[in-house]
Amino acid sequence: MIEILYRYKNVTGKVYVKCEHYNLTGSIKDRMALYILQQAYRSGKIKSSDIIVEATSGNTGISFSAIGKALGHEVKIIMPDWLSRERINIIESLGASVILMSKEKGGFLGSIALSEQMSAADPAIFLPRQFENTFNAEAHEKTTAKEIWMQLQAIDINPDAFVAGVGTGGTIMGVGKYLRSRNPVIKIHPLEPEESPTLSTGFKTGSHRIQGISDEFIPAIVKLDEMDPVIKVSDGDSILMAQKLAKTLGLAVGISSGANLIGAIRLQQQSKRPLNVVTVFSDSNKKYLSTDLMKEEPVKQGYLSPDIELLDYDAFSRM
Known part of the structure; x- marks a missing residue:
């Protein structure tokens, strides 16, 4: 401090x-991302082969990309397309993939909706659901x-x-x-x-x-x-x-x-x-x-x- x-x-x-x-x-979101994954592993809600998918405005996506990759997971991040280019570059540099959502596609709320759709279609997807978790x-x-x-x-x-x-x-x-x-x-x-x-x-x-x-x-x-x-x-x-x-x-x-x-x-x-x-x-x-x-x-x-x-x-x- x-x-x-x-x-x-x-x-x-x-x-x-x-x-x-x-x-x-480089952000406070590392604490939350690590803790959510630790709790998911302890409760058996995530398997080592699962894909982590999260809707984010950036920092959380970077945190889940880094920590998820360190744990051996494939990571997909969904985010609005008007956020800084650095966010996208950092996520991709960590080996995660990025799906961008325009305002016409719903922006941030559209990103969350898409993550839920992806999870419903694939049982191997783990959603951290940061906004309600x-x-x-x-x-x-x-x-x-x-x-x-x-x-x-x-x-x-x-x-x-x-x-x-x-x-x-x-x-x-x-x-x-x-x-x-x-x-x-x-x-x-x-x-x-x-x-x-x-x-x-x-x-x-x-x-x-x-x-x-x-x-x-x-x-x-x-x-x-x-x-x-x-x-x-x-x-x-x-x-x-x-x-x-x-x-x-x-x-x-x-x-x-x-x-x-x-x-x-x-x-x-x-x-x-x-x-x-x-x-x-x-x-x-x-x-x-x-x-x-x-x-x-x-x-x-x-x-x-x-x-x-x-x-x-x-x-x-x-x-």
Whole structure:
């Protein structure tokens, strides 16, 4: 974990960050993919000869490709065709095959539907079903959240709130459950793009550039009634913050990580008392080199990142 020191409008603050971009394939999804496969093997729901098929916005597909191949499986990934080219290249470089779905073919929801059709037609196909698989959240409850708590306790910090963007919902639900088991009053805030507030509206609306979150629908494992108010951030502000993290602190993270940091700082600024806020850097920037992350992003009214000065960071309590 790291402690990021920042200054916003002449006031300094700190945010605590779990750095998941250092995982095997560079994203937080490695935890969930490994845990789901471990549980499937233990319960006998997958055989060594089975084909792993999953619908994904990218990171999960990369994780299942790497771990699935290491376990000897054929892997097929279905994903919308508007996601970054790097995602496709990485999956294919790991020996998995990619099926792309256009908006006309249903995009993300079409990807999920196709995976179900393929499974129904072939009993040798194993579907992780990340959006409804409770082992997704359990993976983060048993690993990510436990590590966060132990690492913060090692430096005598008690978290007041946790903020994270919602893709499958595994991170927010799993981390939230564990942290509240340690302290029931901890606030758990899901985060979504202002341009596509699916969590707030309950349906797909608008479009956004924070790949990996707000995938057109609210996943089955997400229980909004168990969480605190949703935090909204702009995709442009998130891009600017991800760029600033790389250029100022040398932290090469993706756009959703920029969004998470803005969300954490926004929560602190809205509070009437100092808060120890925790978030995650979900993935590295390697999958976004062909996206707007590498372009000059215009500043718009209401953005926080132009007024945030990133001063320094300290790593602490490595696991």
